[in-house]
Amino acid sequence: MPDLKKILINTFGLKSEELNKFLLLFFHSFFVGLFVAFYFVQANSVFIKDYGSEHLPYAYLTAGLAGYIISTLYSRFQQKIKSRNLFMSALVFMLIISLFSATASNFIPEKYLSFFVFVWAWPFISLVGIESGGLALRLLNLVQVKRLFGMINMGGVIASILGYLIIPFLSGILENSYDLLYISAASLSAALVILFKIYKKFPEQKEKEKVAKEKIDTSFKSLIKDKYFRLIFLSATISMTVIYITDFGFLSAIKVQESTLFSDKNAVASFMALVFAGLKVGELLISYFSSRILVKYGVKLGLIVLPLSITLIVFLSLITGFTAGAASIAFLVLMTLNKSFERIMRRGLDDPSFNILYQPLPAALQPAVQSKVGVVMQFAIGIAGLLLLGLNLILNLGDGFSLEYFPVFFLPILILWVITARKLYLAYKTKLRAILKELTGRKQRETSKYRYGTEVLSKKFKKFNDNVVRLSVTILAETNPGIFEPYAASLLKKNDELINKAVLKSIDVTWRDRILKQIEKQFENTDNEELKQCAKRAVSLLTFDDIKELTEKDLKKFASSGKAEDELKLAKYLVKHPDTEGIEDYLLKLTESENKLAVNSAIRIASGIKSDKLIKRLVDLLESPEYYHISTGALLDIGERTLSFLDRKYHSSDKENIKLKIIEIYAKMGSGTAKSLIVKKINEPSRKIQISVIWALYYCKYQANKDEEKLIKDKISVVIDNLLKIFLSVNDIKEEKNTLKLFLALDQEQETNYELLFNLLSFLHEPRIINLIKKNIIGKNTIYALELIDNFIEPDLKPYIVPIFDDISNTQRIKKLSKYFPQQRMPFDRRLRWLITLDYDKISSWAVAKTLEMAERLHRSKSKNRISETEHSYEDIKPWTTENTRKILRQIRRSELPDEVFLCLFHPDELIYSTAAKIIYNENPRKCFDYLQKMSPEKQALMKTLSENGTLLEDKVKLLRRYQLFFSIPDYLLVDLARIMNVHNLNKDEKIYFDSGTDEKILILIRGELTDDYDESKKYSKKVILTPGMNIDGKTKYLKATKKSVVLSANRYEYFNLLVDNTGILQHIFDIIQN
Incomplete structure (x- = not known):
């Protein structure tokens, strides 16, 4: 089964x-x-x-x-x-x-x-x-x-x-x-x-009543005023009438033959059964090909092909009826063919096309119009009956039943149907154009799907799930606590210990004092000593009674004393006196303090001063992991004045995370100048930056001007070329065994490129139209999506875009696109080597790493009689026999790994060069070290790691997945988190120290148990993240293993910054917590 x-x-x-x-x-x-x-x-x-x-x-x-x-x-x-x-x-x-x-x-x-x-x-x-x-x-x-x-x-x-x-x-x-x-x-x-x-x-589940946001008049009287609806109703009426008139002709033709062809008792039933069986076979075939036909030729064909076909057949039957007679077999064949075409074409092409006509309508209006069409069709049956009643009287006027005149009556109705169908299609196109006009005219624009980490976190305060709120507050407390200042009162009301700690420890002198009384009252009688001290300190920071008029000498004294108390007094004074002479120098001095609250306060005050000196300092603070995000917030508060400073920093810095953060700041500003600075970086020599640029432009609702159109179109061509490469690679590997990991990696590449393509298209066209196309592609409504593409996408892009979104196989897609982007099929091993050498912007590091692993597996499967390093012999061959020479030749000719694997040792990405090093080491340790010892210090360090069977980057990913919070996060996302992790394999009684202060390190206990040196009664045995100041005392100097344990450690600020910046990881974590 x-x-x-x-x-x-x-x-x-x-x-x-x-x-x-x-x-x-x-x-x-x-x-x-x-x-x-x-x-x-x-x-x-x-x-x-x-x-x-x-x-x-x-x-x-x-x-x-x-x-x-x-x-x-x-x-x-x-x-x-x-x-x-x-x-x-x-x-x-x-x-x-x-x-x-x-x-x-x-x-x-x-x-x-x-x-x-x-x-x-x-x-x-x-x-x-x-x-x-x-x-x-x-x-x-x-x-x-x-x-x-x-x-x-x-x-x-x-x-x-x-x-x-x-x-x-x-x-x-x-x-x-x-x-x-x-x-x-x-x-x-x-x-x-x-x-x-x-x-x-x-x-059956009880459904909640849905209340419409806006009332739409769906009465027939109201709908009939619109030309589009009039044509829909008229077309439906004629269409339904044609069904019954066609039936009349078919059944009448059979009746005429009753005394000759169908004289046997059950001949009519047998004939009709065979005809209807043929109809159903035709329906089955046309249904299978209908979507392809409609995708290729559009709704126009679907609406017009049926009336045109029947019109032609009825015209032929007219000629046949007056020449051969209605009692002829030829006339019966034409009437049967007419019935067949009516049924087959209707089910396969006409009905699907007619359903597409509802798609441009508002969601609330679609079912109303459909139901009205249903009513119109029932009336049409009555109309058909009346018409046939009149026709029947006419056909019986002479001697007997003159069926040969039936086509004369039928043809005008069919010609009217053809004309109506054409007008309906033109009205449909007009309706599509009206959608564009309506969408463009709306003031409220859709919120971008992509949100930066700080926005994602701030929106979580509105969630009722306490675990979600707790995590959001914890992360923001470490990165940019000012974001939750407006929510502080409601957060404290939750009376959650972790949330209370995070909020109280984050309060600085720039916060408004509206929560002062709440803090005093809420924590006055608390039994938690730590919370009481945090509340006391928060009250002192928000109270300005001790700040009086200070002389210049006092201010200089506080600025240079190095004491946290004096620095906070200075910050308080500057909050109340922003016009103080020399305030820039005081703030610059405060930003050099070792006291985090003093620095945070100085940064927030500086955002209000907006001087060039302070802007330069805030831009420089982007280099600091500790003040990375709060400086970003301050620069955004200052606004466009910071752009020139940020652009200089972008070009002078060699750190990718700084460049990415500057692009984010540009996107959030969203001004014309900021957008132009972003778009110039669309071809930066970094895959991450290129992707970040496209998402940033999408975020700030960028629309390309005439000068920038070519740049965007060229980028669209690059993305389509990338997609084609992926399609071809998937085709080349799909029949091979054990390729699941590589297949999934390529599938992720495909998804990424599709997202980029939609974003890029929205820079040239109305974003809501592109979003509508995207929704219909995802919803498998390909026909309507391609209709939108046909009507709204620029003609020069259509030949590339349509095959990408068409509901066809990858093989067909490759064939259609290859004339624009030439490609070639490759054997499996060659395809792997080709993937490894693709340009940096064509494939992710994760996909390259999976390709390397697949290349190694393929190499091993081909290698036979492999000789281990210990079996090598350097002795002379004595005696020189065929058997002995073959043995040494096997050693000499030992199967070599592909050159591309060695090439990856020169790759700048740790994931790729460490994966390649491990593969080469497993094959030939000496050769691996010959390369590594001549390379950079980071790569030289791999020699020790490999010799001691240590933990490489991908091994860290596997360890992270063992922690429940990261278990369901895809490996390609966890790589970035793994990069900042250090692994500690502790034996019993071994200690892990906090070298430069407890506050700067977080620990993730993967396996084992740890005890706290400050409080030995505290034991950590579950898989847990140990965060100093939250769930571990700040006075703790080290943790000791009570049994064999595995611990991951990372710089506290780097860890939380990464969570904020990597929304993919963040969203997965929230999904895990919520579910």
Whole structure:
């Protein structure tokens, strides 16, 4: 069974959790499809047998009335009863009618019964469609509906094909043709059983009432005023009318042949079953190819191809009718072909295209318009009945039934449909243009999906989850505590010990004193001595009673004393007297203090002074891990005046994190000057910076001007070329064994490049349109997405963009794009070597590392009779025999690793060069060291690590994943965190010291147990992050292992800065905590 599950999942492209729902819905669709097949054939065959064509209009009028009553009742009950009862009632109603009709032949005249059965055929088809669609919508979300609904409906199509093929055989066996209705009833009973199982397995949940934000008038009177809706309603009316007129022609053509071709008892039923079986096969094929056809040729083809095809066939039937006669086989073939085209093209192309017409409408309006179209279609049945009634009278004016005049009546209606369909498509394009105008005109713009760390953290204060708030406050307390000053009162009210510590220790002299009384009252009688001291200090910082008028001599004394108390008094004075002479020099002096609160206060005061001296100092403080984020906040407060200083710093610094932080500051400023500074860095020789630049531009809603368009388009070409390289690489490795890690790494590369492409496109086009395209691509509504691309994306970009987003295989995508971006297939080993040597901006370090590992695995699988280092022989060959020479030749010709692996020793990224070093060391330690000992000190240090079987960067990633907070974070994100970690493998009684002060280090206990030297009763045995001042006393000098332990350590400020700057890690951590 597990193998069967796997086959089904792979065949239908399912997720494992979707399988049960899919199977139940598939078989439900199968049995209702079987019901429709047996009922529909029986209904049509008995009607033709008992009635002539002249009675069809009356039957259609009655069917239209029945359908209108059923749809109205269904719609009314839909609002009042549970979906389970609604769907059950619909199936039970059809079951009762079927069973009644099957048994009624014994006591109701056959002529009346055949009319009754025929009248319910079309309403039943409509009801089955509504019930199946509603059931799928209840069980599946929007994305799943778009992805799976077509495959679920295949169950019904397959059942119909089987039913139509079986009916001719059964017709020869059954004495009474109405016995077919027992089979349809049995099929419906099976569908009811499955429906019961669905609701038992997936019980109905109470839905909350949704309140619309804005009321939209959805009355028919209001909608009809809009030309677009008028054309939709008119097209739906003509379309539905055509169905019944086509049916009339088809059934009438069969009736004409009744005395010749269909003289046998069950000939009509057998013929119709075969025709409908062919229709369903055609439906199945066109449904499979429909999305590709619509994607390639668009909605225009989908709307016009059906009316044009039928018009052509009816025109040919007109000629045939007047030449060969309506009783000819040629006329019957054309009417059958007309019926076939109407059914096949409608299901495969016309219906999907018509559904696309609702997409440009507001979400609240879509269901309203669809329901109105449903009502219009029911009226159309009545219109069709009246038209056919008139036609029937006309065709019977002469001697007998003159069916050859039927096309003369039908052609004008079809020509009107063609004209309406064309006008509807033009109105659809106009509606799309109106969307762009509306979106562009809106003042409120969408919030960027990408938010920087400080924003993510500040938004978490509004969460009710205390763990989330606790973590947010802890991180901001370490990086930029001023952010939570406005929330301090509400945070303290939580009365959480960790939050209280973080807030109280973060208060400096620049904070407003509105929380002063709250602190005094809340912590006056606390039993927690540490909190009491923190509160006391906070009160003293917020109280200015001790600050009086100070002379210049006093100020200079406080500035140079080096005492924290004096420095804080000076800061207090400057807060109250920002016009003090020489304030710049005092603030500069304070920023050099060893007291963090004094420096924080000075930075915040400096943001209000805004002098060039202070701006330069704040920019220099970006180099300090301790004041990295608070300086950023101050520079943002100062504004555009800082831009020239920041740009000089950007070009003078060789530190990537400083450059990234400056780009973030530009993005948050968002001015025209700031945007122009960002866009100039889009081709920097750093993959991280390039990605950061694109995200920064997206964040600040950048729109390229004419001079910058070429730069952005060139970048789009680069990204598409990257995507094509990834597609090709995935194709080259997918058939190989043990490539999962590399495949996942390349998949992440693909996702990154898709995001960059959407962002870049939003620089050239209205961002909301690009976001709409993105949503539809993700939601698998590819046809509408490509319609938007066709209407809104610049023509010179379309040839590259359409294949990227088209719903086609990678092989087809590669083929279409290769003429613009030439590529070539490669053998697996060559593809690996090629990936290793790709440019820095084409592939991530993580993907290169996984490629290296795959290259090593491939090398090992090819290497045979490998000789270890200890088996090497340097003795003369005595005797010189074939056996002895072969042994030494194996040693000499020992299989070499690819040159590209050695090349990676020269890579600047630690992840890549350490991975390469380990691979080479495992193969040939001496050769590895020959390279490393001539390289940089960092690489030389690897010799000791490798010799002692120490911990490399990727090993640190594995250790981090063992901590519960990082367990579900992808490895490629954890690499950055691993870079700042040191590993300590402690034996029992070994100590880990805080060398330069407890406050500057955090520890992550991965395994074992530690005791506190300051308080030996404190033991840390769980996997925990030890943060001095939070869960470890500041007086602690060292921690001692009570058993074998593994501890990771990092600089406190680097650790918290990284969490803020890496929103990927941050969001994963919050997801873990919340769940």
